[in-house]
Structures are given as C-alpha cells and as structure tokens.
Amino acid sequence: MVDERLNRAFAQDVVRLRQAGVLPVVVHGGGPQIDAQLARFGMRPSFAAGLRVTTPEVMEVVRMVLAGQVQRQVVGLLNEYGPFAVGLTGEDAWTMTATKRYAEVDGERVELGLVGDVSGADPSALHALLRDGRIPVVSPIARSEDGLTYNVNADAGAAALAVALRAQLLVVLTDVAGLFADWPSTEKVVDRITADELERLLPTLSGGMIPKMEGCLRAVRSGVPVAHVLDGRAPHALFDHAFGDTAVGTRVVP
Numbered sequence: 344m345v346d347e348r349l350n351r352a353f354a355q356d357v358v359r360l361r362q363a364g365v366l367p368v369v370v371h372g373g374g375p376q377i378d379a380q381l382a383r384f385g386m387r388p389s390f391a392a393g394l395r396v397t398t399p400e401v402m403e404v405v406r407m408v409l410a411g412q413v414q415r416q417v418v419g420l421l422n423e424y425g426p427f428a429v430g431l432t433g434e435d436a437w438t439m440t441a442t443k444r445y446a447e448v449d450g451e452r453v454e455l456g457l458v459g460d461v462s463g464a465d466p467s468a469l470h471a472l473l474r475d476g477r478i479p480v481v482s483p484i485a486r487s488e489d490g491l492t493y494n495v496n497a498d499a500g501a502a503a504l505a506v507a508l509r510a511q512l513l514v515v516l517t518d519v520a521g522l523f524a525d526w527p528s529t530e531k532v533v534d535r536i537t538a539d540e541l542e543r544l545l546p547t548l549s550g551g552m553i554p555k556m557e558g559c560l561r562a563v564r565s566g567v568p569v570a571h572v573l574d575g576r577a578p579h580a581l582f583d584h585a586f587g588d589t590a591v592g593t594r595v596v597p
C-alpha cells in the first residue's frame with residue numbers, strides 16, 4: 344500500500360477480476376499511514392497482539408486517515424479504469440457492528456480502548472453495490488450498538504465481511520511470502536493448512552500475522568471455502584495466484 348507501482352498493479356487486478364465475472368469487495372488497511380499521521384500530531388503508536396491501542400484521540404486520526412485518505416486513494420486508483428469503485432466504512436448502512444475487544448498478552452487481558460471485534464455484519468449495502476456493477480471499497484471502521492465508533496483490524500473486518508457475503512474466497516495480502524512454519528525462521532512457507540492445524544500454530548505468531556491468521560481461521564470455520572494469504576509485494580499476485588491451484592502463499596482450508 345505504500346508502493347505506487349504495486350498499488351496500480353493491485354487496482355488493475357481487481358478490475359480485471361471484475362471484468363472476468365468475479366465480484367470483488369476490497370477491504371483496505373493503512374497501519375503505516377495512521378502511524379505517519381500520528382507522528383505529525385506528535386502522537387506515538389502503541390500495539391498489543393498486533394492491534395492498535397486506540398484512545399478517542401487516536402480514533403479520530405484512524406477515521407480521518409482510513410476513510411479520508413487511504414480509502415479515497417484506493418477508490419481513485421480503481422476508478423481510473425471506469426466508474427467502478429464506491430467507498431464506504433463499516434459504519435455506513437450498519438455494514439459492520441462491533442463490540443469492544445481486549446487483547447491477551449502472556450495470559451493477561453490488555454485494554455485496547457476503542458478497538459472492536461466485528462459482532463454483526465449486514466452485507467445488504469454491499470450486495471446492492473455489487474448488483475449495480477460496482478466494486479465496494481470498505482474502510483475497517485465499525486459502529487457499536489451504543490453508537491460509538493470502533494477501530495477494527497483490516498484483516499478481521501475482511502474476514503467478517505467474507506463470511507457475511509458468503510464469499511467463495513478471502514484473499515489476504517501481506518508483506519511476506521506467506522505464513523512461515525517456524526517463525527522467526529523464514530525458510531519454510533506453509534502452502535496449505537487446515538483450521539485445526541492453524542489453531543495450534545496461532546500462539547507462535549506475532550505482530551500483524553495474529554489478526555491475519557485469526558481472520559482466516561474465522562472465515563473458513565464460518566463457511567468461506569478458502570482463505571489465501573498472498574505476498575502483496577509481488578506485482579499482480581492477486582490476479583496470478585488467487586484463483587487456480589498454484590502453490591504460492593498459504594491456503595487455509597476448513
């Protein structure tokens with residue numbers, strides 16, 4: 344997301360998939376962009392178990408950057424190819440509803456502030472856009488039952504929407520070759536893993552890989568046939584590898 348050439352290749356892939364009859368829904372992240380904006384305001388980022396500690400002040404920045412900057416950028420790139428993309432956040436039309444979540448670090452419960460777990464998803468606005476030939480671009484922000492705004496990890500949001508949409512495939516782009524079997528060793532990429540095997544591996548993961556793999560697990564346990572972790576640093580990884588049987592990245596299956 345921070346490389347112009349890769350951004351363009353990604354947008355091209357999404358549009359090509361749409362033109363080939365696939366109905367893609369894009370959920371974007373933006374952790375590095377949020378960090379950069381926090382720094383401009385003299386604020387310091389803080390994470391626990393891969394999730395951002397989100398005070399009300401941080402939430403304002405998260406919402407501004409995700410909905411006002413990153414989402415606009417993704418929408419703009421897609422719309423270079425036609426009137427396809429429509430941006431929204433999970434707050435819009437109650438697309439994502441969140442409940443407050445905590446992190447667990449070394450068995451201890453850690454307070455994260457306004458960080459939410461997606462507890463409900465209403466995909467009807469997304470279906471309407473898809474029926475109209477559009478490509479929805481969703482920022483990972485959710486509304487809570489009590490009217491607050493929560494910061495949702497992008498991978499967790501994507502997984503929840505994949506389930507709600509009954510998607511045939513969840514693709515998660517990352518900045519490594521896939522899920523490494525013996526992290527921090529980067530020698531062996533797991534090419535295929537079942538939900539049970541992944542559940543046993545989860546405690547060995549760190550950083551952003553935790554919500555990513557939790558999301559994949561949640562998706563395949565809730566009806567999505569495949570979740571595929573792909574190296575987003577390879578141009579056109581999405582178009583070249585998400586469909587078909589190539590042994591690239593990590594496929595999570597039920």
Ligand SMILES: Nc1ncnc2c1ncn2[C@@H]1O[C@H](COP(=O)(O)OP(=O)(O)O)[C@@H](O)[C@H]1O
Binds near residue numbers: 372517
């Ligand atoms: N078993 C693992 N396999 C691959 N990456 C891992 C593993 N455990 C931890 N990681 C870390 O997770 C990172 C991927 O997550 P990250 O890029 O932070 O996600 P996002 O940007 O979507 O939040 C990798 O760059 C790597 O540092």
Ligand SMILES: CC(=O)N[C@@H](CCC(=O)OP(=O)(O)O)C(=O)O
Binds near residue numbers: 377
């Ligand atoms: C709760 C939480 O951590 N939310 C993320 C939302 C953006 C995101 O997930 O961006 P990446 O995919 O680039 O990490 C955050 O504030 O950074």
